[in-house]
Amino acid sequence: MPIKRKPNLAATIALLPTWFAAVAVFIGTMAWSIRLSFTNSTLFPSSTYVGFAQYSKLFSSAKWLASLQNVLIFGVLYVAGCLLLGFLLAAALDRKIRFESAFRTIFLYPYAMSFVVTGLIWQWMLNPTLGIQASVRSLGWESFVLDWVVNRDMAIYALVLAGVWQGAGLVMVIALAGMRGIEAEHWKAARIDGIPVWRIYISIILPQLGPALAAAGMLLAMGVIKTYDIVVAMTNGGPGNATEVPAKFIMDNLFGRQNLGLATAGATVLVLGVIIAVAPFRYAMHMRARAKGAA
Amino acid sequence: MTGPHPNGPKPARLTAGRIGLYAFLVVAALFFLLPLYTMVVTSLKSMDEIRLGQIFALPARLDFSAWATAWSGACMGTVCVGIRSGFWNSVAITVPAVVLSVFIGAVNGYALSLWRPRGANLLFGLLMAGGLIPYQIFLYPMVRVMANIELYNSLAGIILVHVIFGLPLVTLLFRNYFVSVPEELCKAARVDGAGFWRIFFEIMLPIAVPMVVVVSMLQFTGIWNDFLLGLVFAGRDNLPMTVQLNNIVNTTMGERTYNVNMAATILTALVPLAIYFLSGRWFVRGIAAGAVKG
Numbered sequence: 001m002p003i004k005r006k007p008n009l010a011a012t013i014a015l016l017p018t019w020f021a022a023v024a025v026f027i028g029t030m031a032w033s034i035r036l037s038f039t040n041s042t043l044f045p046s047s048t049y050v051g052f053a054q055y056s057k058l059f060s061s062a063k064w065l066a067s068l069q070n071v072l073i074f075g076v077l078y079v080a081g082c083l084l085l086g087f088l089l090a091a092a093l094d095r096k097i098r099f100e101s102a103f104r105t106i107f108l109y110p111y112a113m114s115f116v117v118t119g120l121i122w123q124w125m126l127n128p129t130l131g132i133q134a135s136v137r138s139l140g141w142e143s144f145v146l147d148w149v150v151n152r153d154m155a156i157y158a159l160v161l162a163g164v165w166q167g168a169g170l171v172m173v174i175a176l177a178g179m180r181g182i183e184a185e186h187w188k189a190a191r192i193d194g195i196p197v198w199r200i201y202i203s204i205i206l207p208q209l210g211p212a213l214a215a216a217g218m219l220l221a222m223g224v225i226k227t228y229d230i231v232v233a234m235t236n237g238g239p240g241n242a243t244e245v246p247a248k249f250i251m252d253n254l255f256g257r258q259n260l261g262l263a264t265a266g267a268t269v270l271v272l273g274v275i276i277a278v279a280p281f282r283y284a285m286h287m288r289a290r291a292k293g294a295a
Numbered sequence: 296m297t298g299p300h301p302n303g304p305k306p307a308r309l310t311a312g313r314i315g316l317y318a319f320l321v322v323a324a325l326f327f328l329l330p331l332y333t334m335v336v337t338s339l340k341s342m343d344e345i346r347l348g349q350i351f352a353l354p355a356r357l358d359f360s361a362w363a364t365a366w367s368g369a370c371m372g373t374v375c376v377g378i379r380s381g382f383w384n385s386v387a388i389t390v391p392a393v394v395l396s397v398f399i400g401a402v403n404g405y406a407l408s409l410w411r412p413r414g415a416n417l418l419f420g421l422l423m424a425g426g427l428i429p430y431q432i433f434l435y436p437m438v439r440v441m442a443n444i445e446l447y448n449s450l451a452g453i454i455l456v457h458v459i460f461g462l463p464l465v466t467l468l469f470r471n472y473f474v475s476v477p478e479e480l481c482k483a484a485r486v487d488g489a490g491f492w493r494i495f496f497e498i499m500l501p502i503a504v505p506m507v508v509v510v511s512m513l514q515f516t517g518i519w520n521d522f523l524l525g526l527v528f529a530g531r532d533n534l535p536m537t538v539q540l541n542n543i544v545n546t547t548m549g550e551r552t553y554n555v556n557m558a559a560t561i562l563t564a565l566v567p568l569a570i571y572f573l574s575g576r577w578f579v580r581g582i583a584a585g586a587v588k589g
Contacts, residue, residue: 008410008412008413010490010491010492011406011410011411011412011491012412012413014402014403014406014491015402015403015406015407015412015415015418017399018399018403018418018422018462018466019414019418021422021425021459021462022418022421022422022425022462023421025425025433025437025459026421026422026424026425026428026433027421027425028436029432029433029435029436029437029440030428030432030433032435032436033432033433033435033436034432036435085323088319089320089323092316092319092320092323093320095316097316097317097320103320103323103324105572105575106324106327106328107323107324107327108571108579109327109331109568109571109572110327110330111582112516112564112567112568112570112571112578113520113564113567113568114519114520114521114522114537114563114564114567115520115522116520116522116537116540116541116563117520117537117540117560117563117564120540120541120544120556120560121330121331121333121334121560122330123544124333124334124337124350124553124556124557125329125330125333125350129348130345130346130348130350130553131350132350134348134349134350135348135349135350135351135352137348138348138349165326165327165330169327170582173579173582173583174583177583197312222427225429226429226430228522228523229522229523229537232522232541232545233522233541233544233545236545247429247431250431251431251434251523254431254434254435255527260435263431263435264432264435266431267429267431267432267434268432270429270431270432271428271429271432274427274428274429278427
């Protein structure tokens with residue numbers, strides 16, 4: 001309930017900088033970028049409109065198509081991997097474990113670190129001549145291969161591995177908090193019925209954690225669309241186009257290749273992607289809120 | 296508190312299931328710790344030892360020279376001054392950006408939830424939408440505008456950019472916090488003649504101290520770990536540590552000095568890790584709040 005309509009002047013003034021940020025920065029620059037995507041701008045912005053020419057150029061670029069495919073593979077495996085490992089870790093820690101807080105600390109610490117740091121660590125571990133591969137081979141297993149970062153077919157999975165290492169702890173924290181919030185009655189009832197523990201986790205706990213896990217998955221998915229740092233640090237898009245991602249494609253064309261029109265077209269496609277990804281989720285939340293309000 | 300846990304009594308002895316459980320946790324812990332161990336071990340080796348290709352072996356003798364080089368002598372392209380300047384740049388960027396964004400976010404949250412001036416919902420909606428959209432669409436025009444007002448490639452510029460891009464999340468968290476504050480508190484203060492700012496500074500901000508801590512933690516690690524914005528907006532003289540780190544590791548000429556690289560990587564991770572280990576529960580609460588509500 002608003003306090004009163006009248007003395008809102010101070011509140012209005014206090015919000016002015018934020019209005020400026022929201023309108024001028026978020027909307028203004030986005031509109032500017034979208035407009036550029038319909039021009040033939042290269043190094044400098046141009047006002048010659050070329051319709052959807054940049055978009056057709058974009059979608060006939062092998063690099064852009066590869067980057068879309070890569071981000072899709074990476075995104076699905078990264079989000080699924082984080083959710084699965086995070087949930088398993090939380091379920092294990094929920095079983096009255098000794099040293100629980102030590103385990104929790106270990107599983108979460110990578111999340112505190114930058115994606116650049118994560119990328120560099122794993123680049124080193126997966127270095128084929130000096131990393132894990134060399135170490136295992138020197139133990140006598142001469143044919144051992146772990147050359148993911150330099151292997152076209154495997155490089156994207158190297159990114160997934162590093163990403164899951166970084167992000168699983170977040171899901172664990174969220175899932176564990178959810179599990180601790182579940183009422184004892186559910187446990188008692190299920191135990192009396194003789195249901196095995198793993199069934200309880202899958203059939204009773206997991207559905208109740210649904211909204212929290214969906215939110216975590218959503219957050220991770222948003223991160224996927226922005227994926228840039230970890231790629232730059234770990235593989236720089238290579239080998240070939242094997243780990244090229246849209247955010248990097250846009251950055252390269254924006255600042256490296258001076259291809260403004262193409263870059264802004266790519267950025268516009270990303271924004272559309274986000275809207276398409278978020279809309280159903282927001283709609284579902286809105287409908288649920290309305291259903292609750294009606295009940 | 297030692298009441299019976301709903302999961303049943305604590306097992307008196309180890310069953311096969313318990314052993315499996317612990318085995319899973321220990322293997323997982325090794326997976327999570329292995330990279331940290333490898334980094335530390337590598338940073339303490341000499342290059343001769345690294346060339347042997349025993350990434351997991353302990354160093355033959357402790358050699359801290361790579362750390363000294365990483366801090367004050369490692370090369371970024373042709374400049375060899377170490378990651379030290381990046382560290383101080385990151386401090387100079389992060390501290391003011393956190394203070395400003397937390398303050399503005401707290402004011403926003405308070406104004407939006409307890410005062411709700413005209414257009415509050417619209418502003419909130421715009422902010423939330425802005426928070427979801429990938430930065431790439433904002434970058435070029437922002438660079439142009441910042442160049443025109445002579446903030447591009449400056450410390451003030453990168454701080455401003457962090458504050459702007461931090462607003463959505465910070466505002467959201469404070470708004471959700473202040474929504475749960477009883478309105479009577481605000482009303483009573485108004486009856487006593489307190490205005491917008493007095494209520495904020497004398498009642499709401501003190502109430503919100505826990506949230507201030509949580510959000511500061513979240514913002515601090517977020518801004519410290521940023522790469523993209525620092526790369527684009529900070530300018531050569533103010534590059535944050537993350538950008539310098541990547542320059543050291545990925546653009547050096549000649550043989551790569553892996554021990555220096557790993558020492559520099561650890562140095563870059565040290566501040567957020569210290570915050571994580573020292574603040575523990577606060578940090579966890581921060582990321583959980585940011586995750587579930589963002």
